[in-house]
Amino acid sequence: MAADAIMGRAAGQPAWRSGQVRGKFGSMLIAFGGLPATGKTTLARAVAAERSAAYLRVDVIEQALRESGTLANEVGRAGYAVGYAVAESNLRLGVTVVADSVNPLPVTRAAWRAVARRAGVPCLEVEVVCTDPAEHRRRAETRAADIPGLAGPSWAEITRRDYAAWESPRLVLDTARLGVPAALDALRTAMANLAGA
Template sequence: MLVVMAGLPGTGKSTIGQVVASRLGIPVVPVDPIETAILQAGIASDQPTGLAAYLVAETLAERVLEAGTGVLIDAVNAVAPAREQWVHLAARTGEPIRFIEVVCSDPDLHRERIESWRRSMPHIQLTWNAVEQSLDDYSEWTGESAAIARITLDSVEPLGTNVERAVAFLQS
C-alpha cells in the first residue's frame, strides 16, 4: 500500500507518519530531507528544488513498491498536482493508496510548534508567516485525489489517538 501524508508544516504529520509506518513495518520516504540534500549539493534555492525532491521521492517510493513493500510518503502535498502524482504512482504499480491529512485546529498551538521547531535541515527555513502563506495556497481536495480514501486527523488530539485512528483506517 502507498500511504501518503498531507498537511501544512508543523501540524504533526511527520510524527504521526513515523509512528504509523513503524507500526505497519513500512519505510518512510520524507521529501524535506531530499530537498535539503539537493540544496546542500549546491543547487540554488531559486531553482525548483521542491519539485525535484517530490520527483526523487516518487522514484524511491516506486522502487520500494516494486520490491513488494508498502511505503509512507511524508510531504506537505498542498496542491492537487502533488497529490495526483501519488495517485498516478499507485495506478502504475497497481498498489492501493490512502491519504492521511493532518491539521492542527488550534492556531496558537500550531504557531508555538513552528516557532519552537528545531529542524535538522538548516537549508529549509520555516517561519509562522511562511506557514500562514502556505495555508492560503493549500488546495481543496479535487480531481482524482478527491476520490481516494482519506482520513483527516487533528493533531490537537493525543498522538496515540491519531495513530490508532490512522492504523484502523489503513487496515479497513
Template sequence: MLIVMAGLPGSGKSTIGQVLGSRLGLPVISVDPIESAILKAGIDADQPTGLAAYLVAEMHAETTLAAGRSVIVDAVNAVNPAREQWINLAQRRSKPLKFIEVMCSDPEIHRERIEKRERQLPHLQLTWHAVEQSLEDYAEWSGASAAVGRITLDSVEPLGVNIDRAMAFLES
C-alpha cells in the same frame, strides 16, 4: 500499499507518519530531507527544488513498491497536482493508495510548534509567516484526489488517538 501523508508544515504529519512507519515496519520517505540535500548540494533556492524533491521521493517510493513493500510518503501535498502524482504512482504499480491528511485546528498550538521546532535540516528554515502563506495556497481536495481514500486527523487530539484512527483507516 502506498500511504501518503499530507498537511501543512508543523501540523504533525511527520510525527504521525514516523510512528505509523515504526508500528507497521514501513519505510518513510520524507520530501523535506531530500529538498534540504538538494539545497546543500548547491542548487539555488530559486530553482524548483521542491518539485525535484517530490520527484526523487516518487522514484524512491516506486522502487520500494516495485520490490513488493508498502511505503509511507511524508510531504505537504498542498495542491492537487502533487496529490495526483501519488494517485498515478499507485495506479502504475497497481497498489492501493490511502491519504492521511493532518491538520492542527488550533493556530496558537500550530504556531508554537513551528517556532519551537528544531530540525536537522539547516537548508530548510521555516517561519510561522511561511506557514500562513502555505495555508493560503493549500488547495481543497478535488478531482481525482477527492475520490481516493482519505482520513483527516486533527493533531490537537492526543497522538495515540490519531495513531489508532490512522491504523483503523489503513486496515479498512
C-alpha cells in the same frame, strides 16, 4: 527452503506476501500531507516504524538536492519527482511506503495516487491539520529543526503557503483534538479498511 520453513511460508513465496515480514495489511502507499507544524512528520515516522515501511520525507530529499550543489536554492518539483520514483520502486518490491510531505496541491496528490496505481497497490491519503491556530503557531515557533542545514518555516511563511483545499477522499487527522495514540489508532483502522477493500 530452510529459510522458507523458518519463516512459515510456502517455498518460494515472498516473505511480504506471506504476512510474516510486512504485517497483516499488505503493501500500500500512505501519502501524508498538511502544513508544516501540524504533526504529520511525527505520525508518519511512527507509522513507518510500526509497519517497517520505507519512509520518504520530501524535505530531506530537497535538502540533499540543495547540498549536492546541483540545485542550490529553489529545487522546484525535483524533490517530489525523486520521491515519486523512489516510492514506486519500493512499492514494486512489495514494501509499504510512507510519504511525508506538505503535498499542497491537487497535482502533487494526484501524482502520489498515480504512483500507487502504477505499482498496483492501494493508496491511503492522510491530511494532518491543526484547527487551533494558537496551538499551531506555538508548535511552529517552538519546534527544533531536525534536518541539518534546513531551518523550518516561520509562522508567517506557513500562513502564506500555497495550500489548496483537498478534494479527493482522505483520512483527516486533527492534531488539535487527537493525541498521537488516538491518531495512530485512526490510521491503523484506515489501513485495515483499505487493505480489506
